[in-house]
Amino acid sequence: MKQLPSLASLALAPAPLPLIAxxxxxxxxxxxxxxxxxxxxxxxxxxKTFGFDPVDLPFAFVIRPEAGAIEAVRRLPAALDAxxxxxxxxxxxxxxxxxDGDALFFSREIEVSGDMEAILALRxxxxxxxxxxxxxxxxxxxxxxxxxxxxxxxxxxxVLERGAWN
Amino acid sequence: MELICPAGNSAAFxxxxxxxxxxxxxxxxxxxNARNFPGLNFTRDEFEAAVAYARSRGVMTFVAIxxxxxxxxxxxxxxxxxxxxxxxxxxxxxxxxxxMAYTADRHPEQRIHVSVQAAASNPEAVGFLADAFxxxxxxxxxxxxxxxxxxxxxxxxVETEVFVFGGMCVMAEGRxxxxxxxxxxSPNMNGVCSPASHVRYAKDGAAMxxxxxxxxxxxxxxxxxxxxPTLCKGRFRAGGEQGHLFEDPISLDALxxxxxxxxxxxSALKIEGRQRGKAYVAEVVSTIRRALDAPPSAxxxxxxxxxxxxxxxxxxxxxxxxxxx
Numbered sequence: 001m002k003q004l005p006s007l008a009s010l011a012l013a014p015a016p017l018p019l020i021a022x023x024x025x026x027x028x029x030x031x032x033x034x035x036x037x038x039x040x041x042x043x044x045x046x047x048k049t050f051g052f053d054p055v056d057l058p059f060a061f062v063i064r065p066e067a068g069a070i071e072a073v074r075r076l077p078a079a080l081d082a083x084x085x086x087x088x089x090x091x092x093x094x095x096x097x098x099x100d101g102d103a104l105f106f107s108r109e110i111e112v113s114g115d116m117e118a119i120l121a122l123r124x125x126x127x128x129x130x131x132x133x134x135x136x137x138x139x140x141x142x143x144x145x146x147x148x149x150x151x152x153x154x155x156x157x158x159v160l161e162r163g164a165w166n
Numbered sequence: 167m168e169l170i171c172p173a174g175n176s177a178a179f180x181x182x183x184x185x186x187x188x189x190x191x192x193x194x195x196x197x198x199n200a201r202n203f204p205g206l207n208f209t210r211d212e213f214e215a216a217v218a219y220a221r222s223r224g225v226m227t228f229v230a231i232x233x234x235x236x237x238x239x240x241x242x243x244x245x246x247x248x249x250x251x252x253x254x255x256x257x258x259x260x261x262x263x264x265x266m267a268y269t270a271d272r273h274p275e276q277r278i279h280v281s282v283q284a285a286a287s288n289p290e291a292v293g294f295l296a297d298a299f300x301x302x303x304x305x306x307x308x309x310x311x312x313x314x315x316x317x318x319x320x321x322x323x324v325e326t327e328v329f330v331f332g333g334m335c336v337m338a339e340g341r342x343x344x345x346x347x348x349x350x351x352s353p354n355m356n357g358v359c360s361p362a363s364h365v366r367y368a369k370d371g372a373a374m375x376x377x378x379x380x381x382x383x384x385x386x387x388x389x390x391x392x393x394x395p396t397l398c399k400g401r402f403r404a405g406g407e408q409g410h411l412f413e414d415p416i417s418l419d420a421l422x423x424x425x426x427x428x429x430x431x432x433s434a435l436k437i438e439g440r441q442r443g444k445a446y447v448a449e450v451v452s453t454i455r456r457a458l459d460a461p462p463s464a465x466x467x468x469x470x471x472x473x474x475x476x477x478x479x480x481x482x483x484x485x486x487x488x489x490x491x
Binding site: 041042043045097098099100101102103105106107108111112113116117118119120121122123124125127128129130 | 178444
């Protein structure tokens with residue numbers, strides 16, 4: 001799985017965290033609202049704190065599903081229940097269930113740490129949800145939904161074309 | 167030969183059906199099946215929807231209820247069988263003889279398949295299960311060579327099903343105690359081999375160390391392909407040497423032997439992997455379906471790509487081509 005071009009990473013480096021957090025919250029809230037079954041499959045693990053570190057981006061994310069909270073940070077804090085790191089596209093592909101988490105682990109493209117039950121529950125829950133990011137984002141974009149969906153699908157198609165996703 | 171495909175959730179189930187499965191096997195969301203992992207498996211409602219989806223496309227559904235009943239808690243296993251029958255499972259895959267007896271007694275019309283967890287690997291054992299509980303098929307352990315599969319298939323009164331792709335387990339399945347030794351939990355009784363609750367990955371410099379139940383079981387240098395954190399795939403030092411004492415982190419791929427298995431009279435080919443994601447299920451099932459429909463000379467090229475999604479990123483034909491002993 002390809003990494004983001006380093007130019008893209010550099011360009012995002014000065015982006016203020018509140019802006020990144022707002023964008024992430026927009027996507028996260030949309031997914032949680034449209035997929036209540038995610039919490040069901042997570043079971044007790046929904047109360048855990050998860051960290052996601054895209055290794056090709058200058059920031060990371062901390063998520064608490066039960067609280068419906070997502071936070072953008074420069075570095076993941078130590079006080080997490082579980083964490084996963086890997087290329088941004090790999091993490092997005094896992095979110096959409098387009099790749100198999102075990103395969104990414106076997107090839108060492110992603111690394112996991114902390115509470116493996118929580119990580120496994122989240123991976124399995126996401127895999128079943130059928131998350132489609134363009135659709136999720138469009139659903140939260142009001143009248144701009146169709147435009148958002150088309151734009152996201154174009155970006156994803158280009159990523160898929162380049163073999164960077166799966 | 168039927169192609170029997172795994173599904174750990176509803177999305178993977180639909181992928182398996184759409185990709186060309188003849189039957190999909192799955193389990194309920196509790197300890198009655200040997201893939202009792204967090205976030206995996208089916209509620210009764212999900213199972214009902216899955217069966218309907220499969221049936222509308224002419225595909226069968228098998229239900230793995232293949233752990234051994236806990237004394238005093240048999241009702242959970244009985245309920246799983248009752249639910250599977252009520253919803254219309256085409257077969258239940260069982261390991262516990264007590265549960266086979268219950269099923270044969272309460273649901274005499276229900277088709278019983280003997281799980282690999284029952285470790286029935288000789289004509290006497292298989293014959294007994296067929297005779298006592300009217301089992302119709304046995305899933306053979308991954309410890310038999312091709313000639314042994316052929317000989318057994320010819321000498322038992324039931325159909326045989328063999329694993330052809332996926333996780334490699336060469337232990338006496340249903341009796342392996344390695345996971346219990348390290349964690350107190352086993353696939354046989356609890357449905358979990360090397361449960362995630364007892365797995366930890368630690369950094370040691372640039373290397374990754376995998377631990378199970380507090381035991382360090384392997385160490386992977388950067389970029390080195392990894393395997394599942396099971397004791398049987400661990401690297402240990404013994405007799406002055408360090409290596410994989412039990413087995414390598416490697417996946418089964420018996421697809422070079424399809425014709426031999428067909429000639430042996432095998433009825434069904436099984437893909438392991440209910441714990442894998444829907445992307446894996448879709449890719450593996452569609453690829454193997456293509457390989458089954460292709461001439462033998464074209465098969466190797468078709469399935470070569472599956473190595474990248476396999477444990478340890480390597481594959482073996484395992485005991486089918488037994489070169490030891």
